[in-house]
Amino acid sequence: MVPTPTEQLAAHRIELPVPPLPAGTYAPVVVHDGVAYVSGQVVVENGAVVSPGLVDRDVAPEAARAVARRAALQGLSAVGAALGSIDRIRRIVRVTVYVASSPGFVRQHEVANGATEVLVDIFGENGRPARAAVGVAGLPLNAPVEVELWAAVD
């Protein structure tokens, strides 16, 4: 028997964070035609962004990678809240990882791995998405990383 995503969470001792409330006029998740489009996730804890600033100047790349992982988990949590369970996810289709980058930082792909590795942990090869990783000038609330993901769902 292939373990379900929920079983994989338990096996990897991963706890999904509470999905954050939208910080503006948008929906956390829109489901259309079998795809759940999740809004860009920044990681907030107790009302404050975790590891604020530009990666490489203010935030170490390894810390940014950990934020990317949590942002991906927040995205899954948002899908679970919208659909009742992450077990309705069939495939992670696509992920964009925006990394707030100090001048000269060019390892956005390593930060982005933090997001996509945990998706493969949970969904196996169905969690390996198409991906874009880019370095941006700044992100809402001074977040170091924003992760957007789309999932094919039942």
Next chain:
Amino acid sequence: MVPTPTEQLAAHRIELPVPPLPAGTYAPVVVHDGVAYVSGQVVVENGAVVSPGLVDRDVAPEAARAVARRAALQGLSAVGAALGSIDRIRRIVRVTVYVASSPGFVRQHEVANGATEVLVDIFGENGRPARAAVGVAGLPLNAPVEVELWAAVD
């Protein structure tokens, strides 16, 4: 009777701008499988970009928010031109708001609200999209904001 999007435009005294011509080799809108993918919109008036420059250094955030609103309306106008009417829009699925950001500007989400609030005015909850808001280093023609939207259509 739920008012149509066209009726909501009139009720809110919103006039859709003329859709701009593409500034390069691309289509204003591609419709595939029930989704209208609208190219990124920058706001041009009389041949010149409105409020050029980086937000917070050259352009006040409130002015950028107004540009984001107009860019969203341009996007709707492009869908209307492609399909005959914006009344064929069923759902705004997803919006990305790119904000040309001066160093340290981290309120891209507030600028992005300019785009998504007017969509909710026109389409109600069907206008509340999944969204990403990010700060970029620069945009075509020195635009302060670029808005990309996708709409589910009949």
Next chain:
Amino acid sequence: MVPTPTEQLAAHRIELPVPPLPAGTYAPVVVHDGVAYVSGQVVVENGAVVSPGLVDRDVAPEAARAVARRAALQGLSAVGAALGSIDRIRRIVRVTVYVASSPGFVRQHEVANGATEVLVDIFGENGRPARAAVGVAGLPLNAPVEVELWAAVD
């Protein structure tokens, strides 16, 4: 008879590059519900990024345009590798061109034309996509351009 994409490649003397291996935890292409989502492409040759740096400061815009063209061809090559042939592509639906931009560079749309013009050469009007072109702070491996494309496929 309309020439096939493969015939158009020959007519335009275009050779598709070998698709690069993923530089991280992602899939080169995910096909879902008739759309091939191609991961963001940066151009690597003999293990090194071509024309590294920020456009306008380190890389001339014309050189960046040539990189954008090659990145688009790499994307097609990835689709061909995933599906057996680029002749299964029916429509280029959408392209995002991320341009690593030095401060003040605002001609991302001209760089982006390098990607979309070659798509029109190969697929005719079916190769003219919806497009977003934006200037970013930096890209993986110091690439000057990253191109993401999605194609409707048989």
